[in-house]
Amino acid sequence: MTLQIHNTLTRRKEEFKPLHEGRVGMYVCGPTVYGHSHVGHAKSYVSFDVIVRYLRHVGYKVLYVQNITDVGHLTDDADEGEDKIEKQSRIDRVHPMQIAELYTKSYFEDMDALGVLRADISPRASGHILEQIEIVEQLIRNGHAYVSNGSVYFDVPRFAGYGKLSGRSFEDLEAGARIQVNPEKRHPADFALWKKAEPEHMMQWSSPWGKGYPGWHIECSAMSMKYLGENFDIHGGGLENQFPHHECEIAQSECATGKPFVQYWIHNNMVTVNGQKMGKSLGNFVTLKDVFKKFDPLVVRFFILQSHYRSTLDFSDEALQAVNVGLEKLLNTLRNLREEIAKAAVDNRSAEAAIDLEGYKSRILSAMNDDFNTPQAIAVLFDLTRETNALLSLESKFSAESLRRIGDFFQEFGGRVLGIIPLESASLMAGDAKMESDLVQLLVDLRTEVRSQKLWSLSDKIRDGLKKLGITIEDKKDGTAWRKG
RNA sequence: GGCGCCGUACCCAAGUGGUAAGGGAGAGGUCUGCAAAACCUUUAUGCGGCGGUUCGAAUCCGCCCGGCGCCUCCA
Numbered sequence A: 001m002t003l004q005i006h007n008t009l010t011r012r013k014e015e016f017k018p019l020h021e022g023r024v025g026m027y028v029c030g031p032t033v034y035g036h037s038h039v040g041h042a043k044s045y046v047s048f049d050v051i052v053r054y055l056r057h058v059g060y061k062v063l064y065v066q067n068i069t070d071v072g073h074l075t076d077d078a079d080e081g082e083d084k085i086e087k088q089s090r091i092d093r094v095h096p097m098q099i100a101e102l103y104t105k106s107y108f109e110d111m112d113a114l115g116v117l118r119a120d121i122s123p124r125a126s127g128h129i130l131e132q133i134e135i136v137e138q139l140i141r142n143g144h145a146y147v148s149n150g151s152v153y154f155d156v157p158r159f160a161g162y163g164k165l166s167g168r169s170f171e172d173l174e175a176g177a178r179i180q181v182n183p184e185k186r187h188p189a190d191f192a193l194w195k196k197a198e199p200e201h202m203m204q205w206s207s208p209w210g211k212g213y214p215g216w217h218i219e220c221s222a223m224s225m226k227y228l229g230e231n232f233d234i235h236g237g238g239l240e241n242q243f244p245h246h247e248c249e250i251a252q253s254e255c256a257t258g259k260p261f262v263q264y265w266i267h268n269n270m271v272t273v274n275g276q277k278m279g280k281s282l283g284n285f286v287t288l289k290d291v292f293k294k295f296d297p298l299v300v301r302f303f304i305l306q307s308h309y310r311s312t313l314d315f316s317d318e319a320l321q322a323v324n325v326g327l328e329k330l331l332n333t334l335r336n337l338r339e340e341i342a343k344a345a346v347d348n349r350s351a352e353a354a355i356d357l358e359g360y361k362s363r364i365l366s367a368m369n370d371d372f373n374t375p376q377a378i379a380v381l382f383d384l385t386r387e388t389n390a391l392l393s394l395e396s397k398f399s400a401e402s403l404r405r406i407g408d409f410f411q412e413f414g415g416r417v418l419g420i421i422p423l424e425s426a427s428l429m430a431g432d433a434k435m436e437s438d439l440v441q442l443l444v445d446l447r448t449e450v451r452s453q454k455l456w457s458l459s460d461k462i463r464d465g466l467k468k469l470g471i472t473i474e475d476k477k478d479g480t481a482w483r484k485g
Numbered sequence B: 001g002g003c004g005c006c007g008u009a010c011c012c013a014a015g016u017g018g019u020a021a022g023g024g025a026g027a028g029g030u031c032u033g034c035a036a037a038a039c040c041u042u043u044a045u046g047c048g049g050c051g052g053u054u055c056g057a058a059u060c061c062g063c064c065c066g067g068c069g070c071c072u073c074c075a
Helices: A039-057 A084-092 A096-113 A125-141 A170-175 A218-228 A240-257 A288-294 A297-305 A317-346 A357-369 A373-393 A400-417 A431-454 A456-468
Strands: A006-007 A010-014 A022-029 A061-066 A143-146 A153-154 A189-194 A213-214 A232-238 A262-268 A271-274 A314-317 A471-476 A479-484
Touching: A006 A213, A010 A039, A022 A039, A022 A218, A039 A096, A039 A232, A039 A262, A039 A288, A039 A297, A039 A400, A061 A479, A084 A096, A125 A143, A125 A153, A125 A213, A125 A218, A125 A240, A125 A431, A153 A240, A170 A456, A189 A240, A189 A297, A218 A232, A218 A240, A232 A240, A232 A479, A240 A262, A288 A297, A288 A317, A297 A317, A297 A373, A314 A317, A317 A400, A317 A479, A357 A373, A357 A400, A373 A400, A431 A456, A431 A471, A431 A479, A456 A471
Parallel strands: A022 A061, A022 A232, A232 A262, A271 A314
Antiparallel strands: A006 A010, A143 A153, A153 A189, A189 A213, A471 A479
């Protein structure tokens, strides 16, 4: 059973073979930090997070690099327009770096909430200006770039491989009249490696070509190659970046080094809102901070992983609501299982909970090995959920050891790999929470007393009151349980 | 105009040649003082339409219809 990855370069699923045995170098295009993250960011980074987690699960030592774009990303095409961060800084009347810092923090905050593990390295574009300049110089030396009026452009027609990722040719681009004619460029498809800065431009650096700032594409080439080498395993990003961003990255990187750049390109599909692409101009922008007001970040993560990363995902409150119930079911089972394990630990039990965990494991692995099919993996978890619930509702008492194996399984695949189950330690309470739970327990005990006297209306009054405070009561055969939610 | 993707039940969504996963919603039942949770049963002779290839097609090919994306910044 080998890992198959859909490679955008070949448009096929291919067996994954890293360049170096047991090690994986992976780069994913990070956010441009000029605003709060939205649900599109969530889909992208949750998807790649699971990919990294899975690669590690199957034993690879992964070096995961994800940049923070804090300069050079323009509002219009790659060669014209305003730097997005500078634009926002003028609106807010603060220094551009303050904008970048603010939204970098915001980004990490949201990603942490979603359970996205931090990349091993999160390089900032502004901190790698020298590396970018070096690549531009190399391209000029190689004859792949030319200086024009203080800016440097990549000479697209001279690179035969241009278009191999997106299936586009630069001739097509010429035909498509949407590209503005820039008199500094020799060919309309040529793109900026370095832009001359006007005096009022705040973010600018000295270069061999005068004061300026880097083009958008060059940072990813510089930072990926700096940390992962000139040829590395996986490069990921959003589908919308396939062209022109990734195509340009390949061109400038391969022309600078003379080596193939990336082995596997992975592109995740986009988020739509009510069936329409989400965009600022369309006014249907949904930030994560807004979503988190209504839904637990874990629900958002679960929602994302219930469709395949290469499918579009339509975002709506209704969809999240439906999925919320499903996740509750999963977590409820785990909660009941943990309670039962705790009971089993004090009793002396010998019955074996006979669940074919190896079977479940191989089903999850084959789902994940098939281009990271998380919806299928989750379906397997639901099958296990049903079997576990059935087991827990039986009269027979199973040994702590055999129940713990089931718990560990959930923890391993639902927790560590998919990240949709909170770690056991996170659910442990401390301080105020302890007091709160003691108080609830007191009421529950009181209600049990009242119920034994068949004082139903009083008993229901306690239950309804707790419900209003967000506590749900469940009367079971062997006692009353309660939970938040 | 060029490149590409998608259309599976009431909703979401897997399935890329062997006879339709999973979740939500609905219906019936078991348990229960009631509720909640859970379990069992049930809901697509059919996968946008029409042809073709094949012993066999949701899956491959062709045409058509419908929706969407990229080609300008976007995760």
